[in-house]
Amino acid sequence: MSETHAMPHRRQGASQRRASARRMVDGSRLPISAPARRNKPRLKLLRWIGLTLFGFWVLVALFGPLLAPYPMGAFVADEIYGGMSAAHWLGTDYMGRDMLSRMLTGARYTVGLAVVAALLSTLVGAGFGMLTVLLPRWLEEGVRRIFDTLISIPSKMMALVMVSAFGTSIPLLILAAVLSYAPGAFRISHSLATNLATLEYVQVAKTRGEGRFYIAAVEIMPNMIQSVLTDMGMRFVFIVLLLSGMSFLGLGVQPPAADLGSLVRENIGGLSQGALAVIAPALAIGTLTIGANLLIDSLSKSRDTQKE
């Protein structure tokens, strides 16, 4: 036994011991970590990038149509798939319309539809998620099975079926997105709420005789809002992609109006020429979703560090 624990002494050697004498007062040179300092500037930078990208698209959605130099459906140039020029900053599309105007107008559909659909699906999903925890067991199970059934239908399939059955319209697109994405929000908020509902402050509220809505809204909700918001951000991105996908298939927003997805589809013919008309809306979808993601990530992280 004495052999075994003499080993580390031998490994260290004499030089180490001399070095240690020198460092006696300098303290440890073990790897130290100061997470606060390391993460902070990075976090801020990411938040600003996210905020800039997302904020830009929100502004475009709000004021874009006012700034558009030409009406969205006007044929203004002879050249199709035209490049960047002073008259047409983003070139022209496959019918010689001004691409900048079309994007400024189309962003409203993408951002607006997605925001509304994301808000609605989170409201429905998280609302049910919190309330079911407080319902009697059989009712809770019933609601869960309904949402489970919905979650098992692929979102695109559901949207396609609905569009082919009822024809495409904006309320229908929103409904399709909510039906596809509320069940996910429900599952997440339900599992969060289940954990919170067992905590003692919820039990205190129960023994105080509080009603279900009070417990859900005042005791449970504030403690899960952060995760729910993060989830909503994710859902926003999914919905942008779903709606863009639908438009790409020609089943979303109908011409002459166009959202970012339809803009990509319309101009897909220009892909071989590397036309700006197809690259610009694709980039727009990318920056919008990435911006939203960065913003939400950094927001939830900074909340965490505050809590510590």
Add this chain to the structure above:
Amino acid sequence: MLGESLTVRDLRICATPPGGEERIIVNDIGFELAPGEVLALIGESGSGKTTIALAMLGYARSGCRIAGGSVQLGDTDILSLNATQTRALRGHRVAYVAQSAAAAFNPSRTLMDQVIEGALIHDVMSRQEARQKAVSLFHDLALPDPEHIGERYPHQISGGQLQRVMAAMALITDPALVILDEPTTALDVTTQIEVLRAFKQVMRERGTTAIYVSHDLAVVAQMADQVLVLQNGETQEHNTTARILEQPAHEYTRSLLAAARPQDHLSPVEGRHGGELLDIHDLQVGYGSRDGQGRPENVVLEHINLHLVRGQALGVIGESGSGKSTLARAVAGLVAPSHGAVQFDRRELSTTLRGRTPDQFRRIQMVFQSADNALNPAHSVQRLLNRPLETYFSLSRRERRARVEELMDLVKLPRDLLDRKPGELSGGQKQRVNLARALAAKPDLILCDEVTSALDTVVGAAILELLVELRRELGVAYLFISHDISTVRSLCDDVMVLYQGECVESGPCQQVLETPRHDYTRRLIGSVPELRQGWLESRPTRNETAAPVT
């Protein structure tokens, strides 16, 4: 002798809070230990006990930095080792026993695999030798069935046994220094005594140098040769255990000693006993599906009879799993009993929350053990105290404000804390808010579920004092649930001892605790560590029955 001497000089550790400036959390700590000696680090939470103990491993928690000083183990200067050398040191020459064994074990691997892991990583012996060594350690630590206990998984043995297996894990490499970080704090007193005895014997036999971190002076008195009293990361007093216990020099040490014996200066008040308040008749509570006779699968409580008059304080003691919390929850309406009746103020109390009247809700208030969980972290103190006032009384905004301030005075909290959130309060302050919220309802009965258990000794004693005072002033009745006999003794008139879901003894506090009739009561009382050295040795050993498998 396996232990080596340990010399710590001028240890200084700094921490950087998120977004804040670096500050010193441990300053100027120094002590010397001869081989085989045990030093106890004692102090309230936040005093730097664990931080110092971890520095012996050359480790600082995330956000902390060992800023100066030296730790000399044998002839190794631990703080000057590089990362590879530290890795070779940890779990080999310096071993660590954590507070919660349940959280420290991997539930998906057998105990043996985890116990010998350290020996295999450091390559000090073959797997075969390590297994033999582990079995002999299990034997020394008085674990049941030492040959085969290693084949079990962590959830298959009890908490006290798991803590001993963890000690085996630490000792497998014959470390020169063992750090024990509150190893018995999470255990029941009856289990604690066995664990302490096993630890002490093994450490004495091997001559291991050890650092014992604890907030319990009585435990420290059994285990340590030297005691270092800490407050705010600074040494308050450092002396031999005998001197600390008999002639404490520092004010803070004296307050620790006083807090460890609350019954010396606190006693239950002569309550203004009134009419009948709570009457429980043949109560049975259980979980799981019920059989033909309506008996649940797992019965937690059975044959409970209880009688409480206005202004009376009844203590319920028992170890974890004895069903004492379930009793409070049944009275509060959180679990429905499967049999029996509960009467409150001569009226049948509905078994579920739905059937209770607002007035019943108001008159029965529950105070939970952990104020961290019992106070909604999203609400301010003001809002927490306001809510019961809104629910139960129709007061104007100004009256509510006045009442909230009155409540703050009642629990002795400064009013400027009203705008804070629970996360910004200390443990004791949180528990006071928790109490204030219950008092806001002007209840007749407060169910106190281990209200002082999660607190430091000194803070817990202050809360206890507050409870005694509130009872005198307001005449509320308490159903006081605790595993700590000394707190019950200083607050309650009557006591009820629960063992495995049944009441084994009940009666006036004085009578039950001085002349216990039931074996279990005797064992429970005899297991509470006393504030003197040699107490552990004076206790008769108890033959442990076969390990419970759950």
